[in-house]
């Protein structure tokens with residue numbers, strides 16, 4: 001409590017006030033577009049962006065340091081980087097022709113929205129905003145199919161909205177913001193049932209948090225199905241959100257078409273330093289397992305604590321989860337920001353919900369404390 005008060009007072013007097021944000025808290029709540037510099041204000045605990053709170057693998061740090069001497073060179077002039085695409089592909093059981101390296105999976109979403117523009121898109125709602133929002137901006141109709149009451153994509157409802165004109169179906173699995181994962185067998189059947197002229201784009205940003213990612217991933221479908229595209233990122237379990245790297249996996253014909261269309265962006269978008277870090281991180285499975293375990297423990301602690309306050313939580317297969325805010329009278333995200341925590345609040349099932357990222361155990365203990373402080377209000 002005392003700590004909360006101190007932080008509140010400090011924020012009022014320095015961080016947010018200095019940024020001119022104290023007047024603005026209401027408009028920052030309920031965001032997918034929280035002003036990005038808010039998270040930089042010292043003293044805030046950022047549980048809003050589903051980042052890895054532990055940082056990058058030690059080997060990745062070292063690889064960056066070693067690569068700085070070649071920062072002046074283009075990737076194609078650095079011998080150790082020429083095999084990057086091949087190594088990445090091999091690690092995931094793909095051929096080099098089946099992967100496209102991107103600056104984070106956001107770039108993959110961006111390329112897909114543009115490449116498969118010109119017809120309706122089917123997506124869940126709520127879902128991760130980039131693809132549906134960009135598709136709308138490009139003038140496409142986006143058919144938003146509500147997730148079910150458990151926060152899971154409703155595959156049969158989505159299926160019923162696909163027509164011969166549908167260009168793209170966007171599946172976020174595990175889902176953001178609801179954090180749920182689809183049954184792998186059902187998703188496989190669904191994906192295979194979609195007619196070839198419609199591309200199924202499966203965003204697997206949070207797949208690495210599963211005990212056995214390979215068993216849940218649909219990546220293997222790309223070999224034989226030119227209408228399946230998978231996106232992965234190093235921003236989450238690898239902790240490389242600021243380094244910007246991800247990739248699209250697809251049939252060689254699909255990857256070639258994307259590459260032909262977006263040559264400049266796809267050939268040159270990722271730095272040597274980032275690729276060196278990604279290679280080192282990929283090889284460090286022990287580090288990834290450690291992050292997965294710590295995420296699991298901190299998530300379990302926080303979910304149990306929130307449940308013991310009588311709040312409903314949705315299942316989580318990610319490094320965040322959602323809980324119901326009941327009759328919380330105010331703007332929860334704004335109130336939590338005032339207490340020093342960045343979280344997201346979303347509408348779902350006709351009610352108010354909080355989406356909170358999993359920080360370190362200490363951060364989650366502090367967050368639970370802050371919620372206990374105000375739980376009488378909801």
Ligand SMILES: Cc1ncc(COP(=O)(O)O)c(C=O)c1O
Nearest residue numbers: 104105106128176205233235246
């Ligand atoms: C579902 C999902 N896809 C894609 C992204 C984009 O991540 P990045 O561009 O850092 O890979 C995010 C980021 O939070 C996400 O939640």
